[in-house]
Amino acid sequence: MSDIVQSLEGLLERLHIDVGLRPILSLVILLAAVFAVICAALWGAVRARWISRNTAAFWIFVSPWIVGFLLFTGGPMVYSLVLSFTNWNLIDPAKFIGIANYKEALSDPDLGQAIKVTLTYAVVSVPLQTVLSLAVALLMNVKVRGIHVFRTIWYLPSLVTGVAQAVLFIWVFNPSYGLANGLLRLFGIEGPKWLFDAHWALATVVIMSLWTVGGNMIIYLAGLQDISKDLYEAAELDGANRWRLLWNITIPQVSPVIFFNVVTGLIYAMQTFTQGYVVTHNGGGPADSLLFYVLYLYQNAFSFFRMGYASALAWIFFVMIMVLTALVFRGSAFWVYYESQRPRERRRRVHVG
Amino acid sequence: MAVEAADAVTAGSGPRRAAPTREQARRIRRIRRSGAYVLLVISTAIFVLPFLWMVTTSLKSDEDNLAFPPQFIPDSFHFENYARGWSGSLPFTTFLVNTVLITALSMLGNLVSCVLPAYAFARMRARWAGVLFAAMLATMMIPREITLVPKFILFSKLGWVNTYLPLIVPEFFGVALYIFLLRQFFTTIPQELIDAARIDGASELRILWTVMLPLSKPAIAAICLFSFVSNWNQYLEPVIYIRSTEKFTLPLGLGMFSGQYATQYNQMMAVALLSMLPILVLFFIAQKTFIRGVTLTGIAGR
Numbered sequence: 001m002s003d004i005v006q007s008l009e010g011l012l013e014r015l016h017i018d019v020g021l022r023p024i025l026s027l028v029i030l031l032a033a034v035f036a037v038i039c040a041a042l043w044g045a046v047r048a049r050w051i052s053r054n055t056a057a058f059w060i061f062v063s064p065w066i067v068g069f070l071l072f073t074g075g076p077m078v079y080s081l082v083l084s085f086t087n088w089n090l091i092d093p094a095k096f097i098g099i100a101n102y103k104e105a106l107s108d109p110d111l112g113q114a115i116k117v118t119l120t121y122a123v124v125s126v127p128l129q130t131v132l133s134l135a136v137a138l139l140m141n142v143k144v145r146g147i148h149v150f151r152t153i154w155y156l157p158s159l160v161t162g163v164a165q166a167v168l169f170i171w172v173f174n175p176s177y178g179l180a181n182g183l184l185r186l187f188g189i190e191g192p193k194w195l196f197d198a199h200w201a202l203a204t205v206v207i208m209s210l211w212t213v214g215g216n217m218i219i220y221l222a223g224l225q226d227i228s229k230d231l232y233e234a235a236e237l238d239g240a241n242r243w244r245l246l247w248n249i250t251i252p253q254v255s256p257v258i259f260f261n262v263v264t265g266l267i268y269a270m271q272t273f274t275q276g277y278v279v280t281h282n283g284g285g286p287a288d289s290l291l292f293y294v295l296y297l298y299q300n301a302f303s304f305f306r307m308g309y310a311s312a313l314a315w316i317f318f319v320m321i322m323v324l325t326a327l328v329f330r331g332s333a334f335w336v337y338y339e340s341q342r343p344r345e346r347r348r349r350v351h352v353g
Numbered sequence: 354m355a356v357e358a359a360d361a362v363t364a365g366s367g368p369r370r371a372a373p374t375r376e377q378a379r380r381i382r383r384i385r386r387s388g389a390y391v392l393l394v395i396s397t398a399i400f401v402l403p404f405l406w407m408v409t410t411s412l413k414s415d416e417d418n419l420a421f422p423p424q425f426i427p428d429s430f431h432f433e434n435y436a437r438g439w440s441g442s443l444p445f446t447t448f449l450v451n452t453v454l455i456t457a458l459s460m461l462g463n464l465v466s467c468v469l470p471a472y473a474f475a476r477m478r479a480r481w482a483g484v485l486f487a488a489m490l491a492t493m494m495i496p497r498e499i500t501l502v503p504k505f506i507l508f509s510k511l512g513w514v515n516t517y518l519p520l521i522v523p524e525f526f527g528v529a530l531y532i533f534l535l536r537q538f539f540t541t542i543p544q545e546l547i548d549a550a551r552i553d554g555a556s557e558l559r560i561l562w563t564v565m566l567p568l569s570k571p572a573i574a575a576i577c578l579f580s581f582v583s584n585w586n587q588y589l590e591p592v593i594y595i596r597s598t599e600k601f602t603l604p605l606g607l608g609m610f611s612g613q614y615a616t617q618y619n620q621m622m623a624v625a626l627l628s629m630l631p632i633l634v635l636f637f638i639a640q641k642t643f644i645r646g647v648t649l650t651g652i653a654g655r
Contacts, residue, residue, distance in 0.1 A: 024518060024522075027511075027518070027522065054477060054478060054479065055479040055480065057473075057477060057557055058473050058477040058478070058479035058482060059479065061469045061470060061472060061473035061477065061557070062469070062470040062473045062474070062485065064465075064466040064469055064470060064525070064526055064527045065466070065467075065470040065489065065526065065527030065529070065532060066485075067526060068466070068523065068525075068526020068527050069489075069492065069526075069527075071523075071526065072500065072504065072523045072526060073492060073495060073497075073500055075503075076499075076500035076503035076504050076507065077495070077499055077500060077503075079503040079506075079507075080499060080500065080502055080503045083502065083503065083506075090506075090509075136396070139389065139392060139393060139396070140393075142386065142389045142393075144386055144389065144390055144393070147393075150393055150397055152640065153397055153400070153401055154397065154400060155644075156404075156633065156636065157400075157404070159582055159629075159632050159633070159636055160629050160632070161582075161586050162586040162587070162588050162604055163586075163588055163604040163605075163607045163608050163611075163625075164586075164604070164607060164625045164628055164629050167607060167608075167611045167621060167622075167625050168403060168407050168622070168625060169403070170611065171406075171407075171410065171618050171621070171622065172403050172406060174618075176419075176421060177419050177420070177421060177423050177618075178423065179402065179403065179406045179423065179425075182422055182423035182425075185422060211400070211403065218644060267494060267496065270496070271496055271497075271498060273588070273589050274588045274589070277588075277592070277608075278608055278611065281612050294498050294589070297498060297501070298501075298589070298592075298593075301501065301502050301505070302505075302593060307502050307506070310501075310502050311502050311503070314498055314499040314500075314501065314502060315499065317496065317498060317499065318495070318496060318499045321494070321496055322494070325494060
């Protein structure tokens with residue numbers, strides 16, 4: 001691959017193309033070639049009557065995603081599996097070492113810490129986020145004047161993620177001069193050192209994550225507004241009070257939405273990186289209390305240049321996420337209520353197939 | 354109880370009995386509503402406090418910056434913090450230009466490369482289409498961290514390290530989530546319109562361009578915003594690929610600022626606010642379309 005690119009860039013050099021443009025131009029030429037091959041193959045297949053015109057058109061339309069998946073996800077995944085059985089620092093040639101990386105992972109205390117931090121964060125923050133965003137959605141579902149303003153205010157912070165959010169909360173939770181301890185001092189409480197205290201750092205990041213529940217809130221709100229009024233009216237006629245309406249109608253009706261949000265929320269929480277990286281500048285927090293898994297993976301790959309070990313870590317991470325998701329899926333049978341193993345949904349299924 | 358008694362006295366007898374209960378129900382509703390209102394105001398106030406703190410900090414003088422105990426509202430407003438932070442030791446204008454360039458090209462790539470597969474999945478028939486769609490949904494659960502190392506090796510072999518190509522080029526190859534959202538929206542557009550266009554002899558591309566896209570503006574707007582926000586805020590990949598300071602993006606610059614000038618919180622908050630401004634402005638302009646897009650495209654998992 002790199003040979004082809006090199007010879008292409010040589011060609012572009014001879015054509016006096018600007019240096020900065022060469023890599024992108026050689027890529028465009030390569031891609032054009034790939035798509036030309038795909039189109040030619042499909043055209044040939046149509047001419048030979050192996051496939052219909054419509055089928056050929058379908059495959060051409062989906063080809064951007066398929067090529068992208070093979071280039072940037074599928075291919076790299078296979079490559080990283082191969083790498084995980086090697087020892088490689090990018091400079092010396094890679095050395096095949098069997099499952100030594102995985103053996104090392106089993107007894108790596110830092111990895112144990114990273115898994116502990118990441119799982120604790122995911123298992124604590126996701127339920128808290130779910131309860132809070134659902135509660136806020138219920139509150140935002142009342143019809144009072146100016147409700148749109150409130151919804152907007154709650155939604156906005158979920159757009160402010162990443163570094164800006166981390167920087168803001170480092171300041172809010174500054175032990176001496178920050179807002180949090182300033183407020184606590186009004187009540188005569190001397191607050192903890194938050195991000196600088198190994199016992200509090202992770203809890204502080206959980207609190208930070210609650211600031212962005214607005215996104216989920218909007219989704220729940222849409223779910224709440226989809227619930228048929230008839231259900232409530234029928235239950236009220238039967239004398240149900242507000243709690244029963246909540247437990248027996250609202251929650252079951254939005255449970256598929258909750259389920260979806262728990263799954264995506266868990267995966268997202270497992271992938272936390274920025275908070276740990278920004279707070280202590282690539283350090284992992286006091287006593288490694290913010291050593292998130294992805295941060296540890298990053299350190300191994302790009303600080304210690306242990307590409308083989310980092311690849312093994314990536315695959316362990318992948319398996320962890322799959323197992324966790326599978327657990328949530330298995331558990332979902334007990335609490336997720338699907339309105340429709342019923343006509344409407346069945347009709348929708350037909351479209352998929 | 355007193356209310357009930359009073360109502361009973363004034364209500365009289367016969368069919369007019371219904372009136373007081375209605376009155377009562379309205380009163381209860383009003384009390385509940387004002388209770389909800391108080392709860393709304395208090396919770397929103399707590400929620401918005403960090404944001405206000407950010408704004409007031411950005412206006413503090415250097416002396417008040419680290420005042421003890423902390424002041425919520427500064428004695429005097431120092432708007433020059435914005436200019437000082439922005440064009441101080443780090444060239445934030447350059448960072449802004451870089452970020453705009455990366456974000457714009459990535460958005461363009463996302464749009465072009467998601468519309469075509471989404472249309473194919475929604476409206477074209479082929480063997481294995483269903484299987485392929487299910488496979489694509491399954492890939493959404495693959496954490497991108499697993500490809501971090503091999504992609505870095507690939508891009509460094511191509512000589513792309515310290516260029517924007519590793520951040521932009523993959524965006525031109527479809528994002529499973531956006532394809533899914535668009536496809537969900539496309540399936541709600543009546544098949545009759547497409548059939549009519551087909552009878553008139555329109556090609557699939559023409560149908561997509563003249564029938565589907567004009568009817569899918571909310572979904573497209575939503576995807577544009579999702580794409581904008583995620584590209585504007587992304588951090589992990591720029592950290593890996595961008596090495597020289599003059600090529601930094603805004604999040605990288607902000608991270609560097611907080612590392613080097615850890616105590617100048619007034620300027621830091623000013624710069625953080627400015628770096629978020631485009632997202633906030635865009636949201637306020639496109640708010641309705643965006644929220645409608647979120648609910649219509651079925652991101653709620655339906």
